Amino acid sequence: MTPYRPAFTAALEIFAAVSQNMDAQGIRPPILVGGAAAELYSSGAIATGDFDVVTRQDAFEAALQAHGFIHPSGPGMMTRGWIHPDLQLGFEVVGATLLDGLADLDRVRLFDAANGDQFLTIAPEDLIADRMGQYASGSAPEMLEQARTLFALSKDLDLHYMERRIREETGNDFGVSDLQV
Amino acid sequence: MTLAFRTYKSSRPAISLDAFGRDVARRRAELGITDADMPRNSGTRRTESKKALLKAIKDIGGNW
Numbered sequence: 161m162t163p164y165r166p167a168f169t170a171a172l173e174i175f176a177a178v179s180q181n182m183d184a185q186g187i188r189p190p191i192l193v194g195g196a197a198a199e200l201y202s203s204g205a206i207a208t209g210d211f212d213v214v215t216r217q218d219a220f221e222a223a224l225q226a227h228g229f230i231h232p233s234g235p236g237m238m239t240r241g242w243i244h245p246d247l248q249l250g251f252e253v254v255g256a257t258l259l260d261g262l263a264d265l266d267r268v269r270l271f272d273a274a275n276g277d278q279f280l281t282i283a284p285e286d287l288i289a290d291r292m293g294q295y296a297s298g299s300a301p302e303m304l305e306q307a308r309t310l311f312a313l314s315k316d317l318d319l320h321y322m323e324r325r326i327r328e329e330t331g332n333d334f335g336v337s338d339l340q341v
Numbered sequence: 342m343t344l345a346f347r348t349y350k351s352s353r354p355a356i357s358l359d360a361f362g363r364d365v366a367r368r369r370a371e372l373g374i375t376d377a378d379m380p381r382n383s384g385t386r387r388t389e390s391k392k393a394l395l396k397a398i399k400d401i402g403g404n405w
Contacts, residue, residue, distance in 0.1 A: 179346070202365065205374065210398060232393070250403075300386055
């Protein structure tokens with residue numbers, strides 16, 4: 161039995177279907193990042209309401225529409241995100257390039273969703289480095305604990321690569337040793 | 342070389358989401374890691390777009 165909540169696995173099945181759809185059009189599939197990636201890598205220790213992705217916005221949004229997503233409208237609804245009324249979740253494109261091009265695309269992880277389609281997710285090393293970067297900015301102190309938990313749960317990490325990436329994301333203020341408690 | 346996508350070639354094999362989740366859940370149990378060890382985002386870095394999206398999800402009944 162899957163350890164993930166049903167809404168999460170349903171969202172990933174749609175994400176995988178959208179990914180296959182884009183690929184069939186000759187467009188590189190989107191990459192899952194942010195809180196949804198943290199939910200995936202922590203086996204649901206944290207739940208996220210929306211799914212951040214890095215991709216080509218126009219193609220992704222067209223594919224979302226084909227899968228029943230709508231763009232919220234109304235007073236105060238100035239969002240770039242898309243929601244699915246039945247699944248009660250949303251997606252938002254947060255960029256076209258993974259971590260400003262600093263992340264090694266070959267490290268992106270390929271997952272099989274339950275519906276047989278596949279999707280891409282940021283590498284755990286880069287997700288942890290991104291969390292450390294947010295922590296180092298001073299505006300998100302909770303990210304240190306997230307990064308440490310992800311570090312503890314992840315196996316077969318490339319520590320050399322992750323050291324470099326954490327240093328890049330934190331202005332050289334932190335490294336892998338800051339994850340070890 | 343895994344050729345799952347025509348437009349993205351991965352040197353790593355695909356991982357079953359289900360099997361991966363069970364494996365991490367097992368490590369969580371072994372290490373005694375609970376949901377409390379994974380604090381939720383404080384939301385201080387949310388963009389206006391993100392705030393509006395989360396509100397829209399809540400308006401249609403989303404709860405996480």
